[in-house]
Amino acid sequence: METGTIILIVVGLYLLISLLTGIIPSLRITKSVGGYVAGDRSMNLFVLYFVLGASIFSSFAFLGGPGWAYSRGAAAFYIIAYGVIGIVPLYFFGPRAWRLGKKYGYVTQAELLADRFDSTFLSVMLAILSVVVFIPYLTLQMVGAGYVLNVISEGLIPFWAGAGVTYLIVLIYVYFSGVMGVGWSNAFQGLFMMVMAWVLGIYLPNTLYGGIGPMFEAIMESGRTVMLEAPGLAADGSPWSWWEYGSAVLISAVGFSVWPHFFMRSYAAKNVKTMRLSVVLYPTFLLFLVPILLIGFSAVVAFPGVQPADSILPTILMSLDLPAVVIGLFCAGALAASMSSGDAILHSAASIAIRDGVSQLTSLTDKTERLLIQLSVLVIGLIAYLFAVVIDVSIVALLLGSYGGVAQIFPVIYAMFYWRRATKAGALAGLFGGIAVSVLFLVMPELKPLPIHEGVYGLAVNLILLIGVSLATTPDDPKRVEKFTSSG
Amino acid sequence: MRRSRLLFIAVMLLTALAITWPGHALFSSAKPLIFGFPLSFAWIIFWVIIGFAAMLGLYLSDSHDDDLNGEPS
Helix, strand or coil, X not given: CCHHHHHHHHHHHHHHHHHHHHHHHHHHCCCCHHHHHHHHHCEXXXXXXXXXXHHHCCHHHHHHHHHHHHHHHHHHHHHHHHHHHHCHHHHHHHHHHHHHHHHHCCCCHHHHHHHHCCCHHHHHHHHHHHHHHXXXXXXXXXXXHHHHHHHHCCCCCCHHHHHHHHHHHHHHHHHHHHHHHHHHHHHHHHHHHHHHHHHHHHHHHXXXXXXXXXXXXXXXXXXXXXXXXXXXXXXXXXXXXXXXXXXXXXXXXXXXXXXXXXXXXXXXXXXXXXXXXXXXXXHHHHCCHHHHHHHHHHHHHHCCCCCCHHHHHHHHHHHCCCCHHHHHHHHHHHHHHHHHHHHHHHHXXXXXXXXXXXXXXXXXXXXXXXXXXXXXXXXXXXXXHHHHHCCCCCHHHHHHHHHHXXXXXXXXXXXXXXCCCCCHHHHHHHHHHHHHHHHHHHHCHHHCCCXXXXXXXXXXXXXXXXXXHHHHCXXXXXXXXXXXXXXX | CCHHHXXXXXXXXXXXXXXXXXXXXXXXXXXXXXXXXXXXXXXXXXHHHHHHHHHHHHHHHXXXXXXXXXXXX
16 A cells, blocks of 8 residues: 555544544533533543643644754754743643532623623634634644644645645544533543654654753754753854843743643633643653654754744654554554644634623624524634645734733732722723733844843733732722632 | 641642742743653643642642541541
């Protein structure tokens, strides 16, 4: 049988299993909005662990991680570093969100904030912000899927067809199954992706250099020791500064636990113990990034000069004389990384757009709301697909900017649970002031006093406004405040 | 606040300093290799393990004190 055919069969089987794992488990879930968005609060530890892990490790990690290690060396360690502190707030926020969700029926992040700060405006604005951030994020996942299939099939599968077929499968199971489809397919995809990453991360250094130690020694002997010294290299190949490295870790860590699609998984947990344990086990998922970086390092000496750096993984796969089945499996692993993030984003974007946006402006029945969320899955999926294949815009720039914006949600979430004196005016001023400053320095980086991430400036302004305006305005209704601060 | 939570927050603040500046700057060199990994890489992996152990410790302490839904038992 021809190599291309074998690869296609392996990928086809992977997609079929993804579809089945996405459809079957949801048959037990009710047809309500709570069932579709929060899985009737019935997610067990196994599924929740993979949902939290796999929804963050995306195409960016699977293709971008090796690309960073290959081109920027130790700078790539930041991808591992921020997760270990970034996950911690969810240990404290998650159980509070879960209890409030169970008692009052919340299923999204903005619902909590809108109720605490008595602001429909806040809910609608967060819905718009989330969708604006999620569409480029989803587009990137589609680009990753289309790209992998195109390179591995040596052009046999056009980019548009690869992205289209992969995301048709995602659309089907997210449309019909909601969060439980996302959960079980992520468990399958996450396991698959971890196995593939470890196999390749150990296999490549051993085959090319005789081991991990000899691989790093070969990099040093080739005169590239500076790559292995923290904080590594900047995008232009010059040494990265601690300001930039430290602020990238800080802003990613702050934003990590409050990404709306990540935060809202708190509601899906079976109980608080499950929620806490899946957060505790999260660092074990971070170790999955170690082999991902080893893949990139393995190519530094063996495959110099590959451009763009993100294509290093498919380039290695096609350069080694690997059996077709193995190439097919790694190809499916890369698709798993793309799909496990893409499905979670798609589901969350649609849920948030309707629940926090449309539902706040007009009264909807549970049945209509669920149907609208499902239709939004199709519409948002199509828009992202159009961005991926038709419209040529700098999506990466848009996405990088969004990290600074998402981090601005952290202070208001913290204040919601822990600071009684926070007021509606303070929360709105802090959130939107922080976003405005973050966007300003993103667009005009030459205005930055220090070379640190624009999100850090946004956070500073956010905190000043949140505290200053809150103290200067009348305290919110103590009864309403108590509902949130006593949820711990 | 429970003593275990205070201790946990202290360890995580230490972790934050260790993985950025000044901690990582002190252990930023490529050599020596630790189990085949450059020192700068092994340092980060070490702190991921410390962070995991700290969270596990906190979880076990909380589980001892709380019921299934995290309420004091």
